[in-house]
Amino acid sequence: MTTPAQGLHSHVLATLGLAITAGEYPPGTVLRTDELAQRFDVSRTVVREVVRVLESMHLVESRRRVGVTVLPTASWNVYDPQVIRWRLAGADRPRQLRSLTVLRSAVEPVAAGLAALNATPEQCRELTEQALGMVATSRGRRLEEYLVHDIAFHRVVLVASGNEMFARLGDVVAEVLAGRTHHHVMFEDPDPAAVTLHVQVAEAVRERDAARAEELTRQIAVGALQELDVLAP
Amino acid sequence: MTTPAQGLHSHVLATLGLAITAGEYPPGTVLRTDELAQRFDVSRTVVREVVRVLESMHLVESRRRVGVTVLPTASWNVYDPQVIRWRLAGADRPRQLRSLTVLRSAVEPVAAGLAALNATPEQCRELTEQALGMVATSRGRRLEEYLVHDIAFHRVVLVASGNEMFARLGDVVAEVLAGRTHHHVMFEDPDPAAVTLHVQVAEAVRERDAARAEELTRQIAVGALQELDVLAP
DNA sequence: GTGACTCAAAAGTCGTACTTTTAATTCCCG
DNA sequence: CGGGAATTAAAAGTACGACTTTTGAGTCAC
Numbered sequence: 001m002t003t004p005a006q007g008l009h010s011h012v013l014a015t016l017g018l019a020i021t022a023g024e025y026p027p028g029t030v031l032r033t034d035e036l037a038q039r040f041d042v043s044r045t046v047v048r049e050v051v052r053v054l055e056s057m058h059l060v061e062s063r064r065r066v067g068v069t070v071l072p073t074a075s076w077n078v079y080d081p082q083v084i085r086w087r088l089a090g091a092d093r094p095r096q097l098r099s100l101t102v103l104r105s106a107v108e109p110v111a112a113g114l115a116a117l118n119a120t121p122e123q124c125r126e127l128t129e130q131a132l133g134m135v136a137t138s139r140g141r142r143l144e145e146y147l148v149h150d151i152a153f154h155r156v157v158l159v160a161s162g163n164e165m166f167a168r169l170g171d172v173v174a175e176v177l178a179g180r181t182h183h184h185v186m187f188e189d190p191d192p193a194a195v196t197l198h199v200q201v202a203e204a205v206r207e208r209d210a211a212r213a214e215e216l217t218r219q220i221a222v223g224a225l226q227e228l229d230v231l232a233p
Numbered sequence: 234m235t236t237p238a239q240g241l242h243s244h245v246l247a248t249l250g251l252a253i254t255a256g257e258y259p260p261g262t263v264l265r266t267d268e269l270a271q272r273f274d275v276s277r278t279v280v281r282e283v284v285r286v287l288e289s290m291h292l293v294e295s296r297r298r299v300g301v302t303v304l305p306t307a308s309w310n311v312y313d314p315q316v317i318r319w320r321l322a323g324a325d326r327p328r329q330l331r332s333l334t335v336l337r338s339a340v341e342p343v344a345a346g347l348a349a350l351n352a353t354p355e356q357c358r359e360l361t362e363q364a365l366g367m368v369a370t371s372r373g374r375r376l377e378e379y380l381v382h383d384i385a386f387h388r389v390v391l392v393a394s395g396n397e398m399f400a401r402l403g404d405v406v407a408e409v410l411a412g413r414t415h416h417h418v419m420f421e422d423p424d425p426a427a428v429t430l431h432v433q434v435a436e437a438v439r440e441r442d443a444a445r446a447e448e449l450t451r452q453i454a455v456g457a458l459q460e461l462d463v464l465a466p
Numbered sequence: 467g468t469g470a471c472t473c474a475a476a477a478g479t480c481g482t483a484c485t486t487t488t489a490a491t492t493c494c495c496g
Numbered sequence: 497c498g499g500g501a502a503t504t505a506a507a508a509g510t511a512c513g514a515c516t517t518t519t520g521a522g523t524c525a526c
Binding site: 057 | 282286310312343347396399
């Protein structure tokens with residue numbers, strides 16, 4: 001565990017970040033830098049750099065004469081991809097998966113609508129290609145290959161929307177899709193209805209039919225939420 | 234400028250972060266830690282800590298034998314409240330304001346729908362109160378007071394949705410609302426139609442009418458986008 | 467009991483010395 | 497003349513120790 005470490009900093013950061021997001025240190029817990037330095041067998045310099053990063057993610061707060069205090073979940077930067085990855089890897093994967101899926105259900109339909117208005121011909125082509133790839137790999141336990149197309153598809157939609165905030169959710173969506181595939185929060189083969197919907201979204205975008213792209217994507221989202229309800233209690 | 238600085242770290246971070254997000258260093262620009270230390274008249278230790286934080290925001294990348302390279306906008310953590318604040322304060326406020334408003338238009342309607350299902354009686358009360366506050370301050374150049382209620386209103390909706398990802402957008406929405414008020418990307422008095430819509434959203438939530446709450450919030454969002462189109466070219 | 471004073475713990479800052487990685491240059495051989 | 501291997505040096509990474517600053521907490525006088 002705790003990553004092989006190419007760089008002391010990364011190693012300590014990953015270990016501490018994971019531990020905190022996993023709730024191993026309840027909010028209010030106080031850590032001391034030299035204690036941490038000793039524990040990880042690194043210099044205080046390294047620990048301080050890690051603490052500064054953790055602080056920028058609002059996972060901890062550092063105060064003189066007090067120490068490094070672990071902050072409550074409510075103040076965490078939950079949009080930080082790093083934080084998301086830690087949480088998906090740790091104890092509250094279910095909770096995280098659910099809240100991210102709800103977020104997707106809000107954002108992706110709107111993004112698809114915008115993509116229908118803004119997508120370049122190249123993006124349309126790419127979208128169609130990925131949708132076909134999904135069809136091709138949708139049967140026969142080829143989940144890994146399917147996942148690649150699925151991720152690529154959603155990423156293109158988000159980028160094609162032309163909104164940078166949406167585009168940056170590509171990584172988050174990728175994490176969610178990968179997470180649910182790898183942790184079996186998904187049926188053995190993808191839902192055929194979902195596959196069809198993806199193909200239709202690609203069509204709608206190609207035909208510049210924003211309303212249809214939005215509505216179809218909304219249906220995909222609803223499906224994803226239902227699947228989550230069924231497979232993750 | 235450059236903040237009074239309570240702490241060297243904060244000062245250097247704020248200055249550098251602002252400069253980078255303002256585009257003062259084009260992507261690919263290489264900085265050296267010693268040079269920065271000299272420029273800010275602080276030790277390399279401080280600079281290194283700052284660089285680590287900037288690195289965690291994906292504003293820069295640090296490589297041995299190369300230096301600290303400024304990364305292109307596309308890789309920035311645009312959801313980091315700190316980054317958002319810097320960008321709103323700097324050169325690309327218009328772009329940032331627009332993309333954030335689009336994000337709001339996707340998220341808030343869904344959040345309102347969920348709020349209608351999940352809001353506590355206390356949250357309903359709070360919502361109504363803020364809506365009434367908006368009505369009371371909607372005329373006679375009382376924009377500052379209006380803003381307070383507006384922010385509080387949207388924050389309650391997001392929190393009441395019960396989704397932590399939505400809840401954490403409260404700060405972002407606050408920044409957007411404050412930004413457009415303070416930089417006159419808004420009419421002199423709030424749009425009366427918008428005020429009414431807020432009151433109706435509060436009603437809909439109180440009556441657990443999710444579909445209506447969602448639709449009304451969508452109308453608020455559409456209004457905000459139109460206002461932006463009119464006032465920010 | 468309250469307020470001013472003192473103390474000490476912990477983070478913050480600094481300077482320097484040393485290690486490691488790696489881009490770039492050199493140099494040798496085919 | 498070209499390409500690949502060895503060399504070099506530049507910059508980040510790490511460590512350590514000394515010192516400063518802030519501030520919670522305990523103390524003492526009133």
